[in-house]
Amino acid sequence: MKRVVVNIxxxxGVLDPxxxxxxxxxxxxxxxxxxxxxxxxxxIVLKLNSASDKEAKEEAIKMCESLLANTVIENYDIEISDV
Amino acid sequence: MKRVVVNIxxxxGVLDPxxxxxxxxxxxxxxxxxxxxxxxxxxIVLKLNSASDKEAKEEAIKMCESLLANTVIENYDIEISDV
Known part of the structure; x- marks a missing residue:
C-alpha cells in the first residue's frame, strides 16, 4: 500500500481570490x-493498492488528469511514500 | 524572505465528506x-518577510492558531524554505 500526496x-498568474x-x-x-x-x-492524500512507486505515480497522474486537477488553471505535484 | 508551506x-476520525x-x-x-x-x-503557501526560519515558523504558528486552522478538528504542519 502506498501513501500518495497530491498537491494541487x-x-x-491565475487570480487566487x-x-x-x-x-x-x-x-x-x-x-x-x-x-x-x-x-x-x-x-489530497490517497491510499492506493499499488505494488510499486512507479505504478502508484502512474495511477495518481491519471486521477489528476481526469478528475482531481483542472489542468487549464492548476498544476500539481505528486509525492509517494510507503504506508 | 521565507516560503512557508502550511498543510492543514x-x-x-473526523468525517471528511x-x-x-x-x-x-x-x-x-x-x-x-x-x-x-x-x-x-x-x-497554504505564504511568503513571509522573516529574517530566520525560527521567526517564520513562530509567525506561521500564530497565524494557524488565530486564523488558518480550526484546531478543534484540524491539524497542521509547517515547512519552511528560502525564496
Whole structure:
C-alpha cells in the first residue's frame, strides 16, 4: 500500500481570490508587516493498492488528469511514500 | 524572505465528506480497485518577510492558531524554505 500526496495549486498568474481574502484577514489580525503573499491550494492524500512507486505515480497522474486537477488553471505535484 | 508551506488536514476520525465524494467519483471513473482512502486538506503557501526560519515558523504558528486552522478538528504542519 502506498501513501500518495497530491498537491494541487493554481498556476502562476491565475487570480487566487481565496488567497487574497486570507491575506486581507491576516493583515487585519496584525500580520500585515510580515506577510508578502498568500496562495491557497489543495492537498489530497490517497491510499492506493499499488505494488510499486512507479505504478502508484502512474495511477495518481491519471486521477489528476481526469478528475482531481483542472489542468487549464492548476498544476500539481505528486509525492509517494510507503504506508 | 521565507516560503512557508502550511498543510492543514482533518484530524484522524473526523468525517471528511469532500474526501468521500472524491473517493466515490474515483470509483465511478474505474479507480475503485486501486483507491483505498481519500482525505482532502488545504495547502497554504505564504511568503513571509522573516529574517530566520525560527521567526517564520513562530509567525506561521500564530497565524494557524488565530486564523488558518480550526484546531478543534484540524491539524497542521509547517515547512519552511528560502525564496
Amino acid at each position: 495549486y493554481l498556476k502562476e 481565496q488567497g487574497k481574502a486570507v491575506h486581507h484577514a491576516l493583515d487585519s489580525l496584525g500580520f500585515g508587516e510580515v506577510v508578502e503573499d498568500v496562495r491557497i491550494g489543495k492537498q | 488536514y482533518l484530524k484522524e 469532500q474526501g468521500k465524494a472524491v473517493h466515490h467519483a474515483l470509483d465511478s471513473l474505474g479507480f475503485g480497485e486501486v483507491v483505498e482512502d481519500v482525505r482532502i486538506g488545504k495547502q
